[in-house]
Amino acid sequence: MTARAQLWDVAVEQYGLFTVADGDALGIERAAVWMLASLGKVEQVASGGEGYVVHYVDLTEGEVGWWNQIRTVTLPVAIGQCIVTGLPGYLLRQATAVAADRGDLTPVQAQDLTARLAARDV
Numbered sequence: 001m002t003a004r005a006q007l008w009d010v011a012v013e014q015y016g017l018f019t020v021a022d023g024d025a026l027g028i029e030r031a032a033v034w035m036l037a038s039l040g041k042v043e044q045v046a047s048g049g050e051g052y053v054v055h056y057v058d059l060t061e062g063e064v065g066w067w068n069q070i071r072t073v074t075l076p077v078a079i080g081q082c083i084v085t086g087l088p089g090y091l092l093r094q095a096t097a098v099a100a101d102r103g104d105l106t107p108v109q110a111q112d113l114t115a116r117l118a119a120r121d122v
Helices: 003-013 020-025 030-038 075-085 089-102 107-120
Strands: 017-019 051-053 064-067 070-073
Touching (some): 003 017, 003 020, 003 030, 030 051, 070 075, 075 089, 075 107, 089 107
Antiparallel strands (some): 017 051, 064 070
16 A cells, blocks of 8 residues: 555544654655655645645535535535546546436536536547
8 A cells, every 4th residue: 555545544534634653653754755745645734744634625615515524525526626636537427427317416517527527638
């Protein structure tokens, strides 16, 4: 398992946050954590290089929800973020279609996400 995947598992249990000490406990070298930060895969949120967050974006209340007592983004926001970060189009088309079929996306939301993906993949 990659360092990022191991830190993700820790962050999921800690509201999206992990520390260098968490990495130490997993046997992940601090240089690996710093490399993830330099590549933009994690963001430093505490002084001294100790606290990191796996992913952070300012959101409105309408863009967040709850899943198993964990604050999460809504489905349209999640798919939109995946479009921006370059997740393969076939996965996004599948996610959008399944979510629309289940009623988890409105027709307008599904159409908007489909158009955004098409514009990205031009």
